Amino acid sequence: MKKLILKTVILALTLTLVSCGDPSEQNVDSGNADTAGKIESVSTEDSTDTADTTDAPDEIPGCTVLTLEGGITVTVGGTDEILAQLGEPVSYMEAPSCVHEGYDKVYTFEGFCITTSPNADKTQYIAELSLISDTAAFEGGLTIGSTVSEVEDIFGTEFTEEFGVRKYILPGATASVIVDGDIVGGITVSAVK
Numbered sequence: 193m194k195k196l197i198l199k200t201v202i203l204a205l206t207l208t209l210v211s212c213g214d215p216s217e218q219n220v221d222s223g224n225a226d227t228a229g230k231i232e233s234v235s236t237e238d239s240t241d242t243a244d245t246t247d248a249p250d251e252i253p254g255c256t257v258l259t260l261e262g263g264i265t266v267t268v269g270g271t272d273e274i275l276a277q278l279g280e281p282v283s284y285m286e287a288p289s290c291v292h293e294g295y296d297k298v299y300t301f302e303g304f305c306i307t308t309s310p311n312a313d314k315t316q317y318i319a320e321l322s323l324i325s326d327t328a329a330f331e332g333g334l335t336i337g338s339t340v341s342e343v344e345d346i347f348g349t350e351f352t353e354e355f356g357v358r359k360y361i362l363p364g365a366t367a368s369v370i371v372d373g374d375i376v377g378g379i380t381v382s383a384v385k
Contacts, residue, residue, distance in 0.1 A: 256365035256381055258321060258330070269364045269383035272308045272316040275299065303328030309385075322380040330379075338376045343369050 255269035266274055281299040289296045294310030296319070307320040329335035334346045347360040347367050360367040362381070370378035 255383070256362045256367075258381070266306070266318060266321055268318050268321055268381050269385065270318055272318055274318075275306070275308070300324070301328075317385070318383065319385075320380055320382045323378065334376070334379070336376055336378060340371060340374050340376070343371075343376060 255267045257270075258266045258268065278299075278301065281301050283300040284298065286295040286297040288294075289310050292310040292312050292314070294314050294316070296310070297308045297316065299306045299308075303323065303325045305320070305322045305324055306318060307322075308316040309319040311317055323329070323336055326336045330346055334342050343358070347362070347369070351358040351360045351369075353359070353371075356371055356377075358369045358371055360369070364384055366382050366384060368378075368380045368382065369376055
C-alpha cells in the first residue's frame with residue numbers, strides 16, 4: 193500500500209512539472225543526512241508573543257514556517273536559501289517555469305521533496321514541501337499513514353474536500369492531504385503566490 197501511495201505522489205509531482213510544457217513550482221526542503229527529514233514543528237499562525245515560541249520558529253507574515261530536526265527551518269513561500277544547508281538531495285530535476293522566466297526545480301530528500309519556482313526577479317522561492325514517505329513527519333508524528341484525527345491536531349478541522357483530498361488554508365499556503373478512509377496517503381504544503 194505504501195509503495196502504491198509513494199508511486200502516486202511521485203507521479204503527481206512529475207505531472208506537475210510537465211504541465212503546460214513546464215514544471216509546476218515545487219521545492220522540498222529536507223535536512224542533510226543528519227536531519228533525516230523529521231519536521232519538529234509547524235507554525236501556521238502569526239506570532240506576536242515571543243515568550244510562547246519555544247517550539248515554533250519565528251514567522252514570516254504570509255508564509256507557513258516548518259522546523260526540521262536539527263533546527264533547520266523551511267519557509268513555504270520564502271526564499272530558497274535554506275537549500276544550501278541541506279546537503280545533497282537524493283535526486284534533482286528542473287524544467288522551464290510556466291509562470292516566470294527561469295526554472296522550477298524539485299529536490300528530493302529521504303521522505304520528502306521541496307519544489308522551488310522563480311519569482312519575476314528570477315530569484316527562487318519555496319513553492320512546495322511534500323511528504324513522500326513515512327520517514328518524514330510533522331511535529332506530533334503526522335506523516336503518511338497517520339489518521340485523520342492526527343491531521344486535525346496539526347491543521348485544524350476546517351477544510352474543503354474533493355476526490356479524497358482535503359485542503360486546509362494556512363497563512364500564505366495550502367495544505368493538501370490525501371485521505372483514504374481514515375488514513376493519510378500524502379501531504380503537500382504549497383505556497384499561495
